[in-house]
Amino acid sequence: MRVTARETAFKVIFASNFTGEINRGTARALYKSEKLTEDDIEYANKVLDTVEMHWNEYSAIIDKLSVSFPEVRIFPADKSIMMLALAEIYAFDDIPDVVSVNEAANIASKYSSEKSASFVSGILGEAIKEKNR
DSSP states (O other), rough: OOOHHHHHHHHHHHHHHHSSOOOOOHHHHHHTTTTHHHHHHHHHHHHHHHHHHHHHHHHHHHHHTTTTGGGGOOHHHHHHHHHHHHHHHOTTTTHHHHHHHHHHHHHHHHHOHHHHHHHHHHHHHHHHHTTTO
C-alpha cells in the first residue's frame, strides 16, 4: 500500500539527516521488512532519488517558508516529512498536492506531534502556492 511505502521512504530520509546520505542498503532492508510490492518499491525509490537530487533546493524552500523557525532548527522528523512531500509535489504529477499534504500531516501526527502536523501542513500549503504562481 502507498501509505506503507510513503512511511518507509520517510524513515530512510529521516536516517539521512544523521548520516548525510540516502542509504540504499537501509532502504532495501526496510522494503523487505515492510514487505513492499514492486510498485511500492518503485515509488519509494523515485521519492528517494528525487529528494537526493533536490535536497538543497527543498531545504531552501523549507527555510524560506518557515518564517519563525530556521530550517536548521526544525525537528529532523518534520524536515524529513516535508522533504518527502515536496518531492511528491514537485515530481509526481499523478499525486494531487492535497493528498501529499494530507499524508504528510498524517505521518507527522504519527512520528512527531500534533503541532508538527499543523506546522508541516502550513509550510507545504505555502510551497504549493509558490509552485502554482
